[in-house]
Amino acid sequence: MCGIFGVVDFSKNNNKRSVFEGLMRESCRRGIDASGVGVFLSKKNLILKRQGSGKKLLESLEYKEEIGPMINGADVLIGQSRLATDGDPKDSINNQPIRSGETYLVHNGIVINSGELAKKYLIPQEESDSRILAKVLDKESKRLGSTKKALVKISGEVAGTINLIMVTKIKDKLKINVVSNNGSLYIGRGDNKIIFASEKVFLKRVVAESNLRLEIDQIIAGTGMEISPDGSVEKYNLKKSIVSRERTKLVEVSEALLRHNLDENIKEIKRCVKCILPETTPNISFNKEGVCNYCREHKKIKYSSSFKLKKIVSKCRSGNRKADCIIAFSGGRDSAYGLHYLVKKLGMHPIAVTFDWGMISNIGRRNQARLLGRLGIEQIIVSADLKKVRDDIKNNLRAWLRKPDLGMVPLLMQADKVTEYYVDKIKKELGLELVFFCRGNELEREEFKAGYCGVKNADPGGIIHNYSVADKLRLLGYYLRQFVINPYYLNSSLLSSMWGYLITYVVPHDYIYLWHYIKWEEGKILKTLFKEYGWEDDGETGITWRIDDGSPAFYNYLYGQIQGFTENDSFRSNQIREGLLTREEALKIIERENRPRYAAIQWYFDTIGVDGDKVLSIIDRIRKRYKSDRITI
Numbered sequence: 001m002c003g004i005f006g007v008v009d010f011s012k013n014n015n016k017r018s019v020f021e022g023l024m025r026e027s028c029r030r031g032i033d034a035s036g037v038g039v040f041l042s043k044k045n046l047i048l049k050r051q052g053s054g055k056k057l058l059e060s061l062e063y064k065e066e067i068g069p070m071i072n073g074a075d076v077l078i079g080q081s082r083l084a085t086d087g088d089p090k091d092s093i094n095n096q097p098i099r100s101g102e103t104y105l106v107h108n109g110i111v112i113n114s115g116e117l118a119k120k121y122l123i124p125q126e127e128s129d130s131r132i133l134a135k136v137l138d139k140e141s142k143r144l145g146s147t148k149k150a151l152v153k154i155s156g157e158v159a160g161t162i163n164l165i166m167v168t169k170i171k172d173k174l175k176i177n178v179v180s181n182n183g184s185l186y187i188g189r190g191d192n193k194i195i196f197a198s199e200k201v202f203l204k205r206v207v208a209e210s211n212l213r214l215e216i217d218q219i220i221a222g223t224g225m226e227i228s229p230d231g232s233v234e235k236y237n238l239k240k241s242i243v244s245r246e247r248t249k250l251v252e253v254s255e256a257l258l259r260h261n262l263d264e265n266i267k268e269i270k271r272c273v274k275c276i277l278p279e280t281t282p283n284i285s286f287n288k289e290g291v292c293n294y295c296r297e298h299k300k301i302k303y304s305s306s307f308k309l310k311k312i313v314s315k316c317r318s319g320n321r322k323a324d325c326i327i328a329f330s331g332g333r334d335s336a337y338g339l340h341y342l343v344k345k346l347g348m349h350p351i352a353v354t355f356d357w358g359m360i361s362n363i364g365r366r367n368q369a370r371l372l373g374r375l376g377i378e379q380i381i382v383s384a385d386l387k388k389v390r391d392d393i394k395n396n397l398r399a400w401l402r403k404p405d406l407g408m409v410p411l412l413m414q415a416d417k418v419t420e421y422y423v424d425k426i427k428k429e430l431g432l433e434l435v436f437f438c439r440g441n442e443l444e445r446e447e448f449k450a451g452y453c454g455v456k457n458a459d460p461g462g463i464i465h466n467y468s469v470a471d472k473l474r475l476l477g478y479y480l481r482q483f484v485i486n487p488y489y490l491n492s493s494l495l496s497s498m499w500g501y502l503i504t505y506v507v508p509h510d511y512i513y514l515w516h517y518i519k520w521e522e523g524k525i526l527k528t529l530f531k532e533y534g535w536e537d538d539g540e541t542g543i544t545w546r547i548d549d550g551s552p553a554f555y556n557y558l559y560g561q562i563q564g565f566t567e568n569d570s571f572r573s574n575q576i577r578e579g580l581l582t583r584e585e586a587l588k589i590i591e592r593e594n595r596p597r598y599a600a601i602q603w604y605f606d607t608i609g610v611d612g613d614k615v616l617s618i619i620d621r622i623r624k625r626y627k628s629d630r631i632t633i
Contacts, residue, residue: 001356001365001381002096003027003081004106004185005202006165007563008176008227010075017071019195019210024054024079028203031083031383032355038097038104039067040076042172047104050494052243054081075229076174078165080106082361083356083383087128088499093578100138102169103147107133108198109161110369112534113244117157127355133162134447141168147177148226148236155181155224156239159246159534160369163219165196165513179224181241183378187225188214194227199380199605201429220321221376243534244485248362250337250539250599256613260595260620262557266564269626275573276586280563282451282626294447298577301442309517313346316434323351323378325434328511330354336535337525338438338514343375350436352379357416358389363536363604364548370533371527382422389415392493394608398557399488399613404622406562407452408482413551414493417500420509439463441520443574445569453478464504517568522580540597545571553600560594561619564626567591573616 001417002432005023008396009016024035037056038048048067050057057063080096087094096106107130114129123135133154134403138151147168155162163185166177169180178185188203189196190213197203200216207214219225225611226234269278285293318324327342329335329352342348342531352372354360372379391459396411427435440463447455455471467475483489526544529535538547546552556566581589604614 001031001083001085001110001354001379002106002108003030003198003202003381004079004096004108004163004165004196005198005541006076006106006176006178006196008126009017009192010229010231011192012073013191013193013414014072015210016074016077017068019122019206019212020071020077020079021058021203022206022209023195023197024058024081026205027079027081027198028054029383030381031081032091032385033084034082034089034095035080036082037063037067037077037079038106038107038167039070039074040078040104040169040174041070041074044070045104045169046070047097047099048518049092049097051089051092051095054079076167076176078104078106078167081107081379084112084166085127085129085362087131092607094131095140095411096130097135098131098287100131100134100328101142103134103138103141103166104169105130105134105137105164105166108163109182109363109373112366112369113158113242113246116244116246117154120157125567129160133158135205137166147175148224148234151177151224152236152238155179155241157242159242159244159373160366161373162241162626163198173229175229176227177224178219178227179238180219180221181238182372183218183221184372184380185219186216187219188212188216190214192231194233196369204624206357211596218378219524221378223254226558234470243370243374245534245536247536247539248366251603251606253598253602254613257598257605257616259613260373260616261562261596262560263624265624265627266560269564272573274583275576276569276583276590277573278565278569278626279562280565283456292446294573295577303519306518307326307333309329309512309514310346311471312512313348313434317347318349321345321349323430323432324348325350325436325468326353326423326427326430326432327351328419328438329368329379329437330360330548331364331371332438332546333525333529333535334438334441334515334520336371336533337372338436339375339377339516339531341518341579342436343377350377351426351430351432352377353423354379354381355416355419355422356381356386357391358386359413359416359550359604359607361548361550361600363538367533367535367548370535371505374533379585380426380598382426384415388492389496390608392491392496394610395491395525396489396493397608397610397615401618402488403482403486403620404562404619405452406559407449408489409480409558410449411479411497412555412571413549414497414500416549417504418496420507421503423500424509435509435511436514437511438514441515442451443520443580445574446572448476448563448570449567475505522575538597538600540599541592541595543593543597544566545593547600550600550604553597554604556594557596557601557616558619560596562622562625564624566590566594
C-alpha cells in the first residue's frame with residue numbers, strides 16, 4: 001500500500017538530492033505512518049528510518065547531518081513512505097528499507113501467504129510480511145547465485161502484490177532489481193539517470209521541477225528489470241502469482257468484551273410476515289395481514305442491460321494494456337467482483353483507486369492484494385492522516401455515548417465520505433474519462449439510517465447524492481440540531497464532517513454504477529471470488545458483506561442491541577422482495593450474521609484507542625426500542 005521510490009545514478013551529478021527529496025514528498029500521499037531512506041555507495045551505505053511522515057524525516061536533524069550530505073555522491077538511493085499494514089510502525093524493525101544479509105529492499109504491497117513462505121524456506125515467523133519476503137529472497141539469491149532468478153522463482157510462489165526496488169551488494173558492486181506483479185511502479189530514464197516511483201504523476205512532477213529530460217514508462221505487471229553498475233538494463237518476465245486462502249490471524253478478544261451479547265428479547269420482536277423488518281424500524285407500518293409498508297410500496301429493481309454497458313466502454317477500451325478507466329476499490333465483495341468483471345468480462349484495464357480513511361480492515365487489505373496481484377492491476381492509494389481520523393472517530397463516539405441517538409451513528413463513519421473527492425482528483429490527474437463505482441446496489445438500500453433523521457420513504461436509487469433537496473436539508477438540519485443539543489460533537493472532526501457532507505450530498509460526480517447495469521447475484525459473486533482469487537471472509541461468522549471496513553462489526557452490535565435489528569435484516573429483506581431469498585432462508589441467515597463479531601469489534605476499539613468494555617456497557621444500558629420495561633442510562 002505504501003509509496004516506494006528510488007534513484008540510480010552512477011555519475012557525479014549534483015542534483016540527486018533535490019530529485020530524491022522531491023520523490024519523498026510526493027510519496028507521502030500514499031502513507032505517513034513511517035518513512036525511510038537508503039543511501040548506497042560502492043564502499044559505504046546508510047539506512048535511516050523512523051515513525052512519521054517522509055516530510056518530517058527530511059526535516060530531522062539526523063537526516064540533515066548524516067544522510068543529506070551523502071546523497072549527491074551516492075550511486076543508488078531508495079526510500080519508502082509507509083502506510084502500515086503488517087508490523088507496528090513504532091518498531092523500526094518493521095519499517096523500510098529492509099536489510100537481509102547484503103540484500104536491501106523497499107516493498108509496496110501485501111504478501112498474503114508470508115506465513116507459508118516462512119515455513120517453506122525455514123525462515124522465522126515475523127510480524128511483517130515484507131521482512132519475511134526480504135529474508136526469503138536473500139536466501140534464495142545466495143542459493144541460486146542470482147537475484148534475478150530468485151525474484152522470478154519467488155514471484156510465482158507469492159499470493160498478493162509485490163512491487164520491489166531491491167539493491168544487492170556483491171564485492172562492493174551494486175546491482176539493482178526492480179519488479180512489479182501489478183504495475184504499481186513507474187520508471188523515468190534519461191540524463192544518465194533512472195528514477196522510480198509508485199505513481200506516474202509523482203515522477204512527472206519531480207521531472208518538471210528538476211528540469212530533467214526523462215522518458216517515463218510503467219513497469220508492466222509481471223515484469224522486472226536488472227540494472228548493472230555500467231548502467232545496462234536487462235528486462236525479464238515474472239511468474240504469475242498464485243491463489244492462496246491463508247487467512248488473517250484474528251485479534252485476541254478480551255474476556256471483558258466476551259461478556260457482552262445481544263438481548264434475548266430481540267427474538268420476540270414483531271416482524272413483517274413477508275420480509276423480516278421488525279416493528280422497531282423507523283416509519284414502518286403494518287396492514288391487517290401483517291405486511292409492512294416497505295413491502296407494499298416496493299418496486300422491482302430495474303437494471304440497464306450489460307449490452308448498454310459494453311457499448312459505453314467500447315469507446316474507451318485501450319486494447320494495449322494502457323489504463324483506460326478508474327475503479328473505486330475497497331476490496332469488499334462488490335468492488336472485488338466489479339474489478340473482476342471489468343477485466344475479465346469487459347476487457348478493460350482499470351486503475352484501482354483506494355482511499356484509506358483509517359478503518360480499512362486487515363481482511364480488506366488482503367483481499368485487495370489478492371485481486372490486484374492476480375489480475376495485474378495497478379493501485380493508487382491515498383491515505384488520510386490515520387492518527388487524526390481515528391482520534392476524530394474516538395471523539396465522536398465519546399460525544400455519542402453522552403447523548404445516544406441512532407440518527408447520529410453514521411457520523412462515526414464520516415471520514416470515508418470524501419472518497420469521491422480523491423477519486424475525482426486522480427481522474428483529473430490521469431486524464432481518464434470513465435470512473436466505475438460499485439456502490440449503488442439497490443439491495444443495500446437502508447432507509448432506517450436516514451429514517452431516524454426524519455427522512456421518510458426516500459429512495460435515492462442506491463446513490464445517496466440523489467436524495468431530494470428537501471431530504472438533504474432535513475439531514476443537515478437534524479445534524480445541526482444534534483450539534484446544539486450535544487456540543488461534544490463540536491470537536492476536531494467538525495470541519496472534515498462538513499467537508500464529507502458537501503462531497504456526498506452537494507458536489508456532483510460523473511460515475512458509472514456497475515450494479516445499475518448488471519444484476520447482483522450473491523452466489524455467483526462469492527463463488528468467483530473464493531475460487532479464482534482465494535478471497536477471504538471474516539473468519540468469525542462467515543459473513544462476507546462490508547468486511548473490508550472495520551466499523552460495521554461495532555455499529556451493527558449497537559444497532560442490534562438498541563433497535564433489535566441490523567443492516568443485515570434490511571439487506572435480506574430487500575432480497576426477499578426481489579425474490580432472491582425466502583423469508584425462512586433470510587431468518588436463518590441473519591441468525592448467524594447478526595451474532596457479535598467479537599474479534600472485529602475488539603480490532604475497532606484497539607484501533608481508535610478506547611476501552612471496549614466501557615463502551616459496550618453503556619450501549620447495553622441504553623433503552624431498548626423493543627421492550628416495554630425500558631431502561632434508561
